[in-house]
Amino acid sequence: MTFSDQINEYNQTLVGDHNFRWGYLGEQLSRSGHDVETLLQQLAAFQVAIPSWALGTGGTRFGRFPAGGEPRSLEEKIEDVGIIHALNRSSGAISLHIPWDIPHDYAAIRQLLQANDLIIDSVNSNTFQDQSGQPLSYKFGSLCHTDADVRQQAVEHNIQVAEYGQKLGDECKTLTVWLSDGSDFPGQHHFRRAYQRTLESLQTIYNALPPDWTMLIEYKPYEPHFYSMLIPDWGTSLRLSEGCGARAQVLVDLGHHLPNTNIEQIVARLLHFGRLGGFHFNGSMYGDDDLTTGSIKPFQLFLIFCELVQAAQDAVVRNPPVAYMIDASHNLKDPIEDLLQSVQNILTAYAKALLVDTDALFDAQEANDAVRAEEVLRDAFMTDVRALVAEAIRRQGGALDPIGLYRHLSIRQQRIDTRGKLAVATGL
Ligand code: RM4
Ligand code: MN
Ligand code: MN
Numbered sequence: 001m002t003f004s005d006q007i008n009e010y011n012q013t014l015v016g017d018h019n020f021r022w023g024y025l026g027e028q029l030s031r032s033g034h035d036v037e038t039l040l041q042q043l044a045a046f047q048v049a050i051p052s053w054a055l056g057t058g059g060t061r062f063g064r065f066p067a068g069g070e071p072r073s074l075e076e077k078i079e080d081v082g083i084i085h086a087l088n089r090s091s092g093a094i095s096l097h098i099p100w101d102i103p104h105d106y107a108a109i110r111q112l113l114q115a116n117d118l119i120i121d122s123v124n125s126n127t128f129q130d131q132s133g134q135p136l137s138y139k140f141g142s143l144c145h146t147d148a149d150v151r152q153q154a155v156e157h158n159i160q161v162a163e164y165g166q167k168l169g170d171e172c173k174t175l176t177v178w179l180s181d182g183s184d185f186p187g188q189h190h191f192r193r194a195y196q197r198t199l200e201s202l203q204t205i206y207n208a209l210p211p212d213w214t215m216l217i218e219y220k221p222y223e224p225h226f227y228s229m230l231i232p233d234w235g236t237s238l239r240l241s242e243g244c245g246a247r248a249q250v251l252v253d254l255g256h257h258l259p260n261t262n263i264e265q266i267v268a269r270l271l272h273f274g275r276l277g278g279f280h281f282n283g284s285m286y287g288d289d290d291l292t293t294g295s296i297k298p299f300q301l302f303l304i305f306c307e308l309v310q311a312a313q314d315a316v317v318r319n320p321p322v323a324y325m326i327d328a329s330h331n332l333k334d335p336i337e338d339l340l341q342s343v344q345n346i347l348t349a350y351a352k353a354l355l356v357d358t359d360a361l362f363d364a365q366e367a368n369d370a371v372r373a374e375e376v377l378r379d380a381f382m383t384d385v386r387a388l389v390a391e392a393i394r395r396q397g398g399a400l401d402p403i404g405l406y407r408h409l410s411i412r413q414q415r416i417d418t419r420g421k422l423a424v425a426t427g428l
Contacts, residue, residue: 003086007399010408012147014400016409019367021387029355029388034220039354042073048338048346049093049121049279050081052101056425060265060327067334069415070425074101075112075423079413080336082116084337089396090343092260093121095325096168097178098161099131100426106167111168120172122216122323123279127154128180141181143201151201156301158205162213174323175209176251176278177202177219177271182225182232189228198230204242215239216277216323222260223288234266238275253327254293254301254376255284266270266301271311274318274384281328281346290328292338294345301345302381305353321329334412339401347389355380 001009011018026036029158045221054075056070071077078094085091094113097105101111101364113119127142140146142154158177165172181198182412183189206215219237220229231237234250241248250270268278281301283291294301329335357376364373390400399405406412415423 001254004397006409007405010157010405011394011400014404018387018390018394018400020408022391025384025387026263026391027295028383032357034355037406038393039351039353039388040392040395042354043347043351043389044089044396046347046350047090047092047324048343049095049323050084050091051095051325051329051427052077052095052122052328053315053427054329054339055080055335056329057333057335058332058425058427058428060331062222063331064424065331066424067412067416068420068421068423069417070073070335070423072419072423072425074103074109075271076419077101078085078109078112078116081118083406083411084336084339084343085116085118086248086371087399087402088340088343088347088399089393090115090347091339093119093171093325095124095327096120096162096165097124097126097427099126101166103168108302110169118167122174122325123168123172124178125158125161127157128178138180141194141230143177143179144181144189144198146197151197155204155208159208162205162209166210167341173210174216174278175205176207176218176325178220180224180250181230183228185226185227191228193359194230195236199240202240202248203244206248209247213247213325214277214320215241215244215248216251217244217248218256218280220253220288222254224233239271241275241277247320249281250275251278251323252276253272253280253282253288254304255280255282255288255290255327257284259286263300264307266383267307268311269303271307271317271319274278274320276319278323278325279324280329281342282326285341287353291330292333293326293328293342294349295341298349300346300351302352303377305349306356306377307354309350309353335425336406336411337403340406341360344389344402347392348385350390351385351388352380352383355383355385400427 009025071080131135136150143149158302162175199328219231221232281293283295284295361376
């Protein structure tokens with residue numbers, strides 16, 4: 001029996017209940033003026049990339065408690081993302097971390113990607129750890145380092161990462177740069193000089209990229225350094241990207257903000273400036289917690305999608321296509337279930353944002369009617385869209401209940417049987 005047969009068989013057991021709920025929701029949406037087919041198409045078109053570093057339990061510098069059967073190679077990671085995508089039809093891309101996942105047999109990897117209906121759409125560099133055999137240390141920074149030779153080594157690493165990406169297929173056109181560079185004590189860094197050195201290093205990388213490549217610059221307020229980070233905020237990322245060129249953009253990682261930061265406003269600002277390049281989705285209670293997306297603040301996730309949906313409808317906005325990626329890795333859950341939940345929560349937030357009556361919202365805003373504006377948003381947010389998301393996935397051949405089927409088929413146990421109880425994924 002093929003996997004798609006197994007999905008169909010499983011869906012058969014759920015379809016009666018689903019049709020009942022979808023019938024009601026579809027009718028409700030049509031009555032309030034939505035074109036249900038368009039909504040389904042918009043959801044079907046939405047894809048979020050899975051990070052190669054999230055297929056193992058991790059996300060902690062303390063103990064790791066793997067359940068077993070983790071992917072031991074890039075090939076096995078592709079297999080795991082293949083399962084996720086087959087189940088939800090919304091995870092058709094992989095974001096690759098180098099050197100945690102250096103490809104060796106490019107032809108075989110491209111074939112495996114194709115067989116799993118996947119692409120590798122972006123590559124991430126890593127100058128936040130020293131690799132064995134590396135001549136110079138990043139202990140005191142990489143692209144910002146006082147020593148030109150260390151900067152050069154870090155620049156060359158980034159260029160090499162992009163070269164790996166180019167060999168992985170034409171769809172891979174994005175280099176994501178996250179710098180751990182920073183300082184831990186007052187006086188340690190000459191802030192202005194360190195910034196200038198970083199800008200020049202990034203310009204060198206940018207200029208070495210193929211002309212159709214994008215460079216995404218991530219920011220983070222603290223950790224691993226606790227006095228200053230070289231790129232602590234979106235303003236710094238924005239200035240750096242402007243200093244590089246039009247294809248340098250800002251990447252917003254949801255966990256890279258101080259508690260209670262208004263991320264949706266940052267998203268709106270970046271869209272306004274045409275510099276929002278991508279997202280790293282995750283859930284956050286305190287900081288870079290890398291929890292399941294939407295687990296802690298589903299309303300905030302919805303408000304972020306509202307900005308994206310409104311910008312997509314606004315001819316004034318000139319923002320390039322946004323790369324959607326997950327960046328989460330947890331110690332407790334089965335990583336595949338965690339990712340399935342994240343994608344489901346992202347689709348749910350997007351679906352709700354598509355339901356916002358933007359005309360009514362803008363009217364309320366113009367009239368300074370704060371209550372009405374908030375109610376318009378709440379009306380969409382409180383709609384139970386699960387049947388809409390399920391229908392969109394079902395029509396693409398996915399499972400009505402992806403996690404349910406994953407458990408029903410005991411896929412983790414199968415992985416443990418083939419890969420071993422002690423198999424641990426590469427990564428953090
Ligand atoms: C960082 C940052 C980067 C990710 C690494 C693993 O905090 O979010 O995007 O590549 O973690
Ligand atoms: Mn990130
Ligand atoms: Mn992070």
